[in-house]
Amino acid sequence: MKFAAFLLICGQLPDQVPPKRSSQIENGFGINSDLPREPFLPWDRWWWTRMFDAGVSWIRIGQYENSSDPTSWDWVEQKRGVFAIAPEVDDYVDSLIENGVKVQVQLMYGNPMYTGPSGIKPDQITPKSGGFHNDDRSIDSIFWPPKTPQEIEAFIRYVRWMVNHFRGRIKYYALWNEQDIGYWNPWGNPEEYGRLLAAFAPAVHQTDPQAKVIYGGQADPSSDFAKRALDECKCASQIDVFAYHTYPGYGQNMHPEAMDYGAYGVETTLKLRKTVLSEPLIDHNIEFWDDEFNSIPSWPGSDESVQARYIPRGVLYNHAAGVRTFVWLLTAGVDGNEYDDFGFIHGKRNLPDDFTPRPVYFAFQNTNALFADTKIDASINIEVANVARSRENEFLHYGFRNKNGKAIVAYWLAVHSVPGNVFPPLTVDLTLTNAGIDKPVLIDVVSGKITPLDSLKALPLRDSVLAIADASYFDWPVLPEAPSGLVVQGTSLNWELHGARKSAVERRIGNTGRWERIATLEGSSFNDAAAPRGLICYRVRAIADQGESAFSNIARTRR
Numbered sequence: 001m002k003f004a005a006f007l008l009i010c011g012q013l014p015d016q017v018p019p020k021r022s023s024q025i026e027n028g029f030g031i032n033s034d035l036p037r038e039p040f041l042p043w044d045r046w047w048w049t050r051m052f053d054a055g056v057s058w059i060r061i062g063q064y065e066n067s068s069d070p071t072s073w074d075w076v077e078q079k080r081g082v083f084a085i086a087p088e089v090d091d092y093v094d095s096l097i098e099n100g101v102k103v104q105v106q107l108m109y110g111n112p113m114y115t116g117p118s119g120i121k122p123d124q125i126t127p128k129s130g131g132f133h134n135d136d137r138s139i140d141s142i143f144w145p146p147k148t149p150q151e152i153e154a155f156i157r158y159v160r161w162m163v164n165h166f167r168g169r170i171k172y173y174a175l176w177n178e179q180d181i182g183y184w185n186p187w188g189n190p191e192e193y194g195r196l197l198a199a200f201a202p203a204v205h206q207t208d209p210q211a212k213v214i215y216g217g218q219a220d221p222s223s224d225f226a227k228r229a230l231d232e233c234k235c236a237s238q239i240d241v242f243a244y245h246t247y248p249g250y251g252q253n254m255h256p257e258a259m260d261y262g263a264y265g266v267e268t269t270l271k272l273r274k275t276v277l278s279e280p281l282i283d284h285n286i287e288f289w290d291d292e293f294n295s296i297p298s299w300p301g302s303d304e305s306v307q308a309r310y311i312p313r314g315v316l317y318n319h320a321a322g323v324r325t326f327v328w329l330l331t332a333g334v335d336g337n338e339y340d341d342f343g344f345i346h347g348k349r350n351l352p353d354d355f356t357p358r359p360v361y362f363a364f365q366n367t368n369a370l371f372a373d374t375k376i377d378a379s380i381n382i383e384v385a386n387v388a389r390s391r392e393n394e395f396l397h398y399g400f401r402n403k404n405g406k407a408i409v410a411y412w413l414a415v416h417s418v419p420g421n422v423f424p425p426l427t428v429d430l431t432l433t434n435a436g437i438d439k440p441v442l443i444d445v446v447s448g449k450i451t452p453l454d455s456l457k458a459l460p461l462r463d464s465v466l467a468i469a470d471a472s473y474f475d476w477p478v479l480p481e482a483p484s485g486l487v488v489q490g491t492s493l494n495w496e497l498h499g500a501r502k503s504a505v506e507r508r509i510g511n512t513g514r515w516e517r518i519a520t521l522e523g524s525s526f527n528d529a530a531a532p533r534g535l536i537c538y539r540v541r542a543i544a545d546q547g548e549s550a551f552s553n554i555a556r557t558r559r
Contacts, residue, residue: 013471014450016449016450018369018474020055020368020369021053021055022052022055023479024055025368028372029315029364029367030058030059030324031051031329032291032326032327033061033331034065034330034331035071035089036048036092037064040334043554045484045485047330047331048330049481049484049550050345050357050361051330052100053481053549054361054365057372059096061093061106065133066336066338067130067142068108068127071085071107071162073107073109073110073142073155074112076161077111077113077158078126080123083157083161083165087511088554093170095551098551102171102172103170103171104172104173104214105173106174107173108183108216109177109183110145110146112140114146114151115145115147115155116139116141117139118140128142133336133338134181136185141185143182143183144185145184147192155196155200156199156200159203159204159207171208171210172214173211174216174217174243175197175201175213178217178219180219180220181220190225194228194232197215197229197233198232198233198235200213212241213241214240214242215241217291221269223274226242226275235281236281236283239286240287242288243291244289244290245292245293246259253299253302254416255414255417256295259314259317270321276288287324288323288324289326290318290325290326292326293318294327297358304358306418307358308358308362309465311364312465313412313414317396319374319376327344330343331346331355334347343358344361345358345361362446363446365448366446367445370467373402374401374402375401376398376399380432380433381399381432384428385429385431402473405436406436408469411467412461416463417463417464423464427460429456429458429459430456430468432468438470439470440452440456440470442466442468443469444466445466445467446464452471479544480498480547481542481549482542483495483496483542484552484553485552486539486552487555488538491531492527493526496524500543500549502544503523503524503526503540503543505518507528507538508536510535515539520543532559534558534559535556536556536557537556538554538555538557539551539552
């Protein structure tokens with residue numbers, strides 16, 4: 001049993017934020033991820049399961065870097081009129097769902113058999129293997145969108161097939177990605193997007209009445225683009241989620257709160273949301289998602305310490321505004337154009353730190369554990385003293401309450417952070433009422449350190465999120481980390497355990513059979529000499545006193 005778990009059971013205060021796994025969170029924050037792909041993102045390396053260990057609650061799939069993934073149109077329809085998805089792709093989706101992650105899939109991009117400027121269209125295509133960034137205006141580029149009625153009709157056939165194929169597993173479908181820039185050739189066009197959206201929304205709802213339609217994420221919070229697209233669509237009442245992206249000061253170090261003052265000139269995310277809500281047909285209960293957000297440590301003026309401070313700030317700034325955040329990106333496929341710049345976990349570069357987490361991974365894990373399944377609570381009164389206030393040095397503070405009724409208060413200075421994790425020693429006095437916090441503790445959300453407090457006077461104040469909660473806040477069991485690296489050779493299975501000692505082995509016959517637990521054992525190897533003939537699939541999970549981990553990758557063999 002981990003020491004933190006023991007402390008929780010005994011009612012003692014842990015010294016670090018205990019992690020919550022995805023299975024323990026109902027409705028938290030999200031991440032973007034490529035699907036596994038050989039050889040740069042092999043499923044049997046320790047990266048995929050880390051999202052479950054970090055408590056990721058939502059995922060956005062459909063891109064490989066900035067190109068297409070196996071759920072995209074050019075992968076699903078590679079021969080005219082023939083739609084198919086490899087069994088492994090279904091396993092990836094099932095892995096997400098069975099480990100507690102809700103999925104949104106982007107339906108996109110073009111398909112050279114139907115779209116693009118070529119006067120002769122092929123009857124069969126082979127998707128490009130790597131990630132190719134916009135602006136790609138080559139004759140067979142996937143970024144040529146469906147514009148004519150015939151092209152739109154072909155795209156909608158793909159949409160209907162996808163929604164039907166994943167019915168009961170995936171409910172959220174986004175149309176396109178960053179259609180306001182060069183992912184929509186020759187350049188983003190709101191009227192063209194609106195006409196495609198007008199066909200897309202009813203097709204999704206008719207194919208699966210339980211499905212939700214997402215206005216695909218705009219690259220920039222342009223209220224004019226959104227208004228023109230919705231006006232052209234005349235289908236705003238059928239949109240369930242409006243998505244946009246925030247990379248404030250793309251290519252440079254700019255703090256996340258600048259999304260609402262300074263990063264986009266006169267445009268802000270607040271203005272964009274108000275514009276959408278002013279549409280006559282819009283559902284005023286529409287959800288808003290910032291489904292791509294990040295700060296990149298390789299950008300000028302930044303580093304990994306800046307990224308680790310900015311990500312919790314951006315997530316909680318959005319959370320306080322009722323906007324769900326999906327951070328870009330879990331792990332980069334380094335055959336794409338973005339190298340290893342964006343990943344929370346290093347990609348495969350054949351270096352010793354391949355597939356190891358950056359500091360931001362643990363900051364995100366702490367954010368999930370503390371703030372997932374919370375809601376803003378305006379009744380928590382926060383009085384502040386002895387701190388200077390200005391727009392350039394804004395002191396932000398929010399009171400949240402979790403589903404068990406326990407309060408947690410987050411606060412930070414919304415300032416530009418500099419590399420090296422340096423910040424002047426500042427303090428603030430807080431007074432909390434109606435919070436129910438009797439034994440306050442201070443939580444450093446980046447490092448996870450927990451410190452008991454005698455008072456709320458002269459609290460440290462930083463450019464990273466600090467939190468105040470009661471000592472009883474940490475009331476969840478610590479489940480083991482998921483196994484990784486499952487491989488099978490003949491009848492021999494081997495995998496890696498991360499902290500646990502006991503494993504459960506499950507087996508499935510064929511691509512769609514039922515999983516059955518066939519062994520519970522100490523260690524990380526097993527010989528399945530009794531396996532039947534045919535296609536056999538395996539997965540494992542770790543077992544500890546507090547419960548079971550997420551499932552590992554799936555390994556296949558044929559006997």
